[in-house]
Amino acid sequence: MKIKGLILLVLAATLAVAVPIAAQAANDATITITMSGPTVAIDIEVEPAEWSIESVQLNSSYTKDFTLVNHSSVRVDTTIAGTDAEGSGHRWRLRGFPSNNAYEIEYDIEGPGGDGNITTTPTDFVQDLAQDQSKNFSLTVKTPSSGDSPGGGEALQATVTIHAVQG
Amino acid sequence: MNGKGWLKWAIGVLLAILTISSAPALAQEAEGWAISPGEARIDGILLGESVNLSITVANNKDSPLAFTMSAEIPPESELRPGYEQIPDTNWITFDSPLVELDALSRQEVIVTVTIPASGDWGGRSYECWLRATSEAMGMLQVELDCRLLLSTSAAYARGIDWILVGVIAGVVVVAGAMAYSNRRAIKRWAGRW
Numbered sequence: 001m002k003i004k005g006l007i008l009l010v011l012a013a014t015l016a017v018a019v020p021i022a023a024q025a026a027n028d029a030t031i032t033i034t035m036s037g038p039t040v041a042i043d044i045e046v047e048p049a050e051w052s053i054e055s056v057q058l059n060s061s062y063t064k065d066f067t068l069v070n071h072s073s074v075r076v077d078t079t080i081a082g083t084d085a086e087g088s089g090h091r092w093r094l095r096g097f098p099s100n101n102a103y104e105i106e107y108d109i110e111g112p113g114g115d116g117n118i119t120t121t122p123t124d125f126v127q128d129l130a131q132d133q134s135k136n137f138s139l140t141v142k143t144p145s146s147g148d149s150p151g152g153g154e155a156l157q158a159t160v161t162i163h164a165v166q167g
Numbered sequence: 168m169n170g171k172g173w174l175k176w177a178i179g180v181l182l183a184i185l186t187i188s189s190a191p192a193l194a195q196e197a198e199g200w201a202i203s204p205g206e207a208r209i210d211g212i213l214l215g216e217s218v219n220l221s222i223t224v225a226n227n228k229d230s231p232l233a234f235t236m237s238a239e240i241p242p243e244s245e246l247r248p249g250y251e252q253i254p255d256t257n258w259i260t261f262d263s264p265l266v267e268l269d270a271l272s273r274q275e276v277i278v279t280v281t282i283p284a285s286g287d288w289g290g291r292s293y294e295c296w297l298r299a300t301s302e303a304m305g306m307l308q309v310e311l312d313c314r315l316l317l318s319t320s321a322a323y324a325r326g327i328d329w330i331l332v333g334v335i336a337g338v339v340v341v342a343g344a345m346a347y348s349n350r351r352a353i354k355r356w357a358g359r360w
Contacts, residue, residue, distance in 0.1 A: 041225070042311045043201035052305035074205055077245070122242070159303050163310040165245070165296065166205035 043071040044078065044129075044164045053141060056156070058149050059098070062141045068126055068162070069134040075167040076129050079122035080107060080160065088154035092144055094120055101147035105160060110136040118160060128167050200232055200268075201225045202299045206314040214323045215284030222313050224266050224299050225273035232268050232301060236261040236276055239296040239312070246294050250316055253295040258282060259315075266299070282319055289321035 047067045056062070070076050082105050085092040095102040096117045108115040113126060113135060126135045139160060150156055203223050212218055226232045238259035240252050253259075262277040278297060282288055296312040346353060 039203050040205035041201040041203035042205045042313065043199050043227075044309065044311065045199035046307055046309060049307060050304035051307050069199075071199055071201070072205065157303075158306055159308050160306050161300075161308045161310055163298075163312065165241075165312040166314055 040074050040166065041072060042074075042076060042164055042166060044076060044162070045069045045071060046162060051139070051160075056143060056150065058143050058147065059145050060143050062143075063138055065136065065138045067134050067136050068129070070129045070131060070164075072164075072166070073131055075131065076164045077127050077167045078125040078129065078165075079163045080118055080125040081120060081122040081163070082118040082161070083120060083159045085156040085158035087156040088150050090148040090150055090154070090156055092147070092156065092158075094118070094158070098142045098145050101144050103144050103158075104142040105158075106140040106142070108138045108140070113137070122161075122163060125162065199227055200234075200301065200309075200311075201227065202297075202311040202313055204313060206316065207297075208316040208318075209280065210318040211320045212280065212282050212317060213320050214282055214286075214289050217279055217281040220278050220280070220315075221275045222278060222297055223273055223275050224268065226268035227271065229270045231270055234266045234268070234299045234301055236264050236266060237298045237300065239298050241294055241296045241314075247314065247316060250292045250294040253293040253317070254288070256295065259295055259297070278315075280315070280317060282317075284323060289319050291319050293317045293319070 045068075047069065051064050051066075053062050068078070082094050084094050085103060092101055092103040095104060096119075098104050105118040106115065107118055107125070109126060116123070118139075126137070129135060141158075201224070203225070207220055207222070209218055209220065224234055224236075238253075238256040238261075240256060243252065246252065258281055260279045260281075262279070263274070266274050266276060268274055293316075295315045295317065297315050298310055298312050300310045301308060
């Protein structure tokens, strides 16, 4: 009789736990959101799209002009950031001015856009750029005043990232 | 102007309107690469719930292009009013973290948002940026973001509420134990009926 009672108790406790688990298994689902209405696409273009500096030397300056075009259907805000230059066992740190194994990248936006140094942290670049509008800007790389210099066939890779989001 | 003249004039005007209204869309399709939508909003996600949405990455260039997808915490200064930074980008996953597109093609990427069931995440509004990063072209790289605006519900998704399960199990066990210890009294009481 005692054993029967114990079995009943265990059975009741098991049911109390198992029923919600079974219900969870049956109800577990992922909801899919479908969005409709006017589609906004974020689409910016940098012209020219590519920039490579050949035969880079210490204590030198390299400038290139670009155009940023907003092909989006909305206004966009952009930021700009850079990275250290690394490769072939060399490393140039991105700093606010050139020094030993430290290099600098400056931007200069045409008109009232302003100028400044590119850092590894994204900073505001062209703001509130309207649909189908463009902005000219230039980038200047100033190589280290002293330090490691890549030899023939060696290359350093640095990246300037322009980021856009709906304003 | 006779009847046919009016008809020709009306058709001409209609064609002109169609041409003008479709021109910006065509121009938009013809350039660079794009992510859409620019902003997506999901309201009332239950705690413990997963929600899928799709974003599209389009390569409008005449050469192949590769992108990586990621979820990013937006800078505080860029947040939409009323939203706070998403606490953990691990809440967001992509079915295709790497997207390789042929020239003039597009791909839908499924984004899954999962709000953890445990934690103080209910009744809040979070912003996360869904980012497509193009491969670097020399020194240059472009990133495009879709703003994802999330509002969570204070309720739980239908699932295991372990506290409730524990209470139910406890009540059943205690009631069973009481019934067992008083089985003779219960038997007598039942016998009267």
